[in-house]
Amino acid sequence: MAERAIRVGLVGLGTIGTGVVRALQSHGALIAERLGFPLELARIADVDLERERGVDLGGYRLSRDWREIVDDPSIDLIVELVGGTGVARELVLAALDAGKHVVTANKALLAKHGREVFALAAAKGSEIAFEASVGGTIPVLRALREGLCADRVLALHGIVNGTCNYILTEMEATGEPYEACLKRAQDLGYAEADPSSDIDGIDSANKLSILAGLAFGVYLAPTAFPIEGIRHIVPADIEYASRIGFRVKLLSVAKRNAHGIQARVHPTMIPRKSVLAGVDGSMNAIEVRGELSGPTLYYGAGAGAAPTASAVLADLMELARARRSGASGRVPPFGTPEPGMAALCAPGDQRGEFYVRFTAHDSPGVLSRITGALGARGISIASVLQEERHESRAVPIVITTHESRQADLDAALGEIARMREVVAPAQSIRIEREL
């Protein structure tokens, strides 16, 4: 314990940053014992140093300007918890350029500027660790990078947004509509005042970009894949899902098959008995299917100050060891490109099974015309659910399909929308059966 401490500079004293300070206060001695040397939180920067955060900042040198910390040659490691892609990008690049190792929880930054950040880290021999950016406390990036490093990943299905998972869980448990459950999530602090980044799938897409990068060794920009949120999910869909043995979850999906790499974010019906379907409330889980390993799943808290701090500190310990031993680049942060990796599939070429709910007047022949429009595009039907017949008013017609191309389905739905008997836009939800 006589060894010199590794000195850490923390930028950003929001919820996570404050959690990291608190965790280092409570677990610093344990960490020092395990590392063989102390991890010393030496400097902290935040634009707001006045706000009461319920944590004792007396022992730290505080700054308003992050540059003072990045420029301090006595600081070994930088923790970026500013968030966003502006100041965060600037400070991460500056820290890597200065030869410092960096820990970040910033998925938006990595999804948008990953190429630039990783290239600079490689050029400078600096390390960047980002376990907390996906799945909060869950060490899923380590699992992909090291635990499954001998294997080829075939598919990955993740519940990586706790806000959406909480809302969908509540909708199923209470039968209440989306808006009421979002309100409850906001009251409980599971959703922000402006929830759009979570609700519309942006956050899940950023995390998928990182997960797919690790799984396939390629950078996939989140702007390149289809993203669908949960605003349009209604209780009826959750109920129909239940009746055919499924639950609805917002999934981040990445797969490879003969058609290339598919990557997408959307509400998904998954088998009720699957382990992933049992992930409730604000919890996260990622299932990975490998050629050798088969399915593995990683579950835990996707957010929260203490769980996320645990992941940030584990990264700090790894980089502190690297800094102390002088060895860097042990494992590349994104693995390495696989030879012969296929290209990302265009959105319209992505394939899968679908649940489609039509709302139509049940005049004679309507089912035949709808199924005819699907069949004409090669979409074959797995099941039909049409319960009551009310010639005079609109009724739901629920159809599930076998594997189909997205573009074919879209074309068929376009044609069906123009049918006289059809009174509302069709609701289509992906089905992922192999879970």
Place this chain on the structure above:
Amino acid sequence: MAERAIRVGLVGLGTIGTGVVRALQSHGALIAERLGFPLELARIADVDLERERGVDLGGYRLSRDWREIVDDPSIDLIVELVGGTGVARELVLAALDAGKHVVTANKALLAKHGREVFALAAAKGSEIAFEASVGGTIPVLRALREGLCADRVLALHGIVNGTCNYILTEMEATGEPYEACLKRAQDLGYAEADPSSDIDGIDSANKLSILAGLAFGVYLAPTAFPIEGIRHIVPADIEYASRIGFRVKLLSVAKRNAHGIQARVHPTMIPRKSVLAGVDGSMNAIEVRGELSGPTLYYGAGAGAAPTASAVLADLMELARARRSGASGRVPPFGTPEPGMAALCAPGDQRGEFYVRFTAHDSPGVLSRITGALGARGISIASVLQEERHESRAVPIVITTHESRQADLDAALGEIARMREVVAPAQSIRIEREL
């Protein structure tokens, strides 16, 4: 790719050994790409070189004597897949002594001779990796050692024996007794001809010794904790569990609390809605509860040639990187002892809630005498289930308790067994509610 290969010697060509050979043939190019140099399987030893294994051994130098491989200075890494604690111990010690890094899947060896093996590795600067020894393909040891390294583990609950989990899942699905489900497991290759090491909890105890070692930084001999298998579980218990919202799983449990460390293996009733309860068939999962991280769970195939080979190869890659860089001891294999770690709780002092099923003639006052015997030892009752009254024949009386000391329960059950109305030994099963 011009870099010299790291040369691997494999000892033991059973199911896993053959799986490793096959996986290196199918995934060797990918592994070389990721490492930046090839991992070359140079030599193989097995006492039986004649048996047809369905894999091409043409390219390897074969030996009957493992010593030839351990003594070969050109071999960098040794993979021990012999099993057992005789030859395996000798060869692992010899390899570490020769300065070679070792990969093993041998839980019995590590549970029994862990101290000796890890001490020698540390003394020689050799590394030993053993991800495949617990949870097959699941990178749970990496998660404990690195993913959760900043955290203090409070509790760990694992389904780590696929044979038992398959049998319990089948008993619940079919209502058939243990013997019939064991027979089916044997027919399907999920259970061995002599299943006692699995069925009696020995295998789960060996794995718990390793998991608890990583979780708490202490070596716990499996002989020091209570071990109970699944032979005595009858369909009625599974059915009663279901009626009170639980499922029965064989769990490896390690916890710390004010009473010290508790470690034990036993059939356990866990809440039906918990993620762990959804782990069916031969799959494995380990839930870890940390101070900061909260619950995390790791799920996957606990056995099978390809899944286990994936874990062995991931370890080989880690040790190949260490060998290539010359850096060893980056992370101690068992973490480091925690300062102030409490001692292992004596079996009788271990605490928990219990389900107890009595079989008694339902004469007036029997329930009062049974609950009286429990109450006299401070065991408080959470629920009672007694459905039908047949004064003339024996009926089941099912009681669940609040947290109690094992020794108190044992004493009460001893007294109750001597009661005139009680016609069969009581069946007690642990309840773990916090999952």
